[in-house]
Amino acid sequence: MPLAEGEWNLSYGPNGVHPGANLTFGTFSNGYYLLEPYEITPADTEAGDTPLPREDGIRFGQDLRTHATITFEIGVDTVDAAPTLIGRHGANLDAVSELKQAWDAEALRRRFGTTAVLRTTQGGRARLFYGRPRKCAPAGSKLTRQGYTPVVASFAVQDDSSYDDVEQLVRVDLVPPPHRGIKGPLTTPLSMVGEGSPRQPGEITVKGTRPTWPVITFHGPISQPVCEVVDRWKLSLDLTLGVGERVTIDPRPWGRTVLRNGNASVAGSLYRSSPRLADLRLPIGEHSLVLRGRDDTGTAHMTIAWRDAYAYL
Known part of the structure; x- marks a missing residue:
């Protein structure tokens, strides 16, 4: 299903007893909205520079990049989930637990090379990242009993690139x-059978x-x-x-x-x-x-x- 403008989706498959995930967040409609705009921290560069012997300056070598990180500040909101204080508190704990479970990613973090997919729609363009969820830290808040908890979560991007959602x-x-034949009887001008292909x-x-x-x-x-x-x-x-x-x-x-x-x-x-x-x-x-x-x-x-x-x- 296409994501709405500003939404994000984290997904990966199950592995044995460990469940997969399909979590959508980012807007008020799904109860996990962004408190601040997402932040993409560029990949660090591991420079392969070496000093020039007995000279000023350096010789530039082969520079390599590590990975980018996307950080989210998420408000987990269940204020309208129940009419009572204890109901809102319980619903909020459940919602935070669901977010933590998706971000824990035990189904893939024990498997070498396996990645999750992080999708989003921004500016009308559907993009995705390959990588793994990393930190997910709910902040201690008095508002949790009222049905609201802020959470900081990060996602490590595999190769510092985003990809079109359409393969x-x-x-x-x-x-x-x-080859197409010639249509008879022959008349002037001659025409080819079938429509032409642009490619x-x-x-x-x-x-x-x-x-x-x-x-x-x-x-x-x-x-x-x-x-x-x-x-x-x-x-x-x-x-x-x-x-x-x-x-x-x-x-x-x-x-x-x-x-x-x-x-x-x-x-x-x-x-x-x-x-x-x-x-x-x-x-x-x-x-x-x-x-x-x-x-x-x-x-x-x-x-x-x-x-x-x-x-x-």
């Missing part, structure tokens, strides 16, 4: 579609303000599959997929996997000429995608999914 997906077939199969446009991560899936039957972004990079696998089999390459920092049929790692099948997963990104602009490999049936294809990335909201 883009394209399919590229190994065999190109047949050729395999051509995509990446928007946003930053390069983004593509998730590539090869669908069999195919041998030696190759995904090529023309004039950019080429990803090749040394394996054979049967009918109904697939391999998904997920280079995103919270993924970094090459899985066959969703469970078996085949990362060792990547050719050395392929880019490192950490470098497997799509630049902003238009790109042509090509699937290569061997398939006698002509039914093999690949899909490429991505979200446009932004340096801020």
Whole structure:
């Protein structure tokens, strides 16, 4: 369900006995409203600078960034939840407990690399962040018995970027579609059968303000599959997929996997000429995608999914 302007939503799946979460907050309508505007603290820079020997100045090295943090001051309001003082107090304790439970995130914080999704709508634009909830601290307040408690909560962003809430997906077939024929009887001027397409199969446009991560899936039957972004990079696998089999390459920092049929790692099948997963990104602009490999049936294809990335909201 789309979020209203100014709303936020924290979500992640369950893990065994630990429940998932789907908490919406940020406005008066859901009882968890922001007391102050959200604050995004930029990622720190770990500078790789070194001093110049016997000279003034420094030599700039490879600078790396850590992660951004989003901080919320949330008012948990249940003043209208009950007509009695004890009813409002109990409702407020329940609401704070629900917020704390969602922010505790035990379902994912014990799993390596697993992230939550934090969605929002700001200025009419739907964006999301990948990361993990961190601190959640209710403030001691005399107003809790009246049905109101202020809470400070923070969220650590995985890679200092926000992403479009709508995922883009394209399919590229190994065999190109047949050319349209000429409609007869022939008259002047000649016309083509069918409507023209504004874009050729395999051509995509990446928007946003930053390069983004593509998730590539090869669908069999195919041998030696190759995904090529023309004039950019080429990803090749040394394996054979049967009918109904697939391999998904997920280079995103919270993924970094090459899985066959969703469970078996085949990362060792990547050719050395392929880019490192950490470098497997799509630049902003238009790109042509090509699937290569061997398939006698002509039914093999690949899909490429991505979200446009932004340096801020």
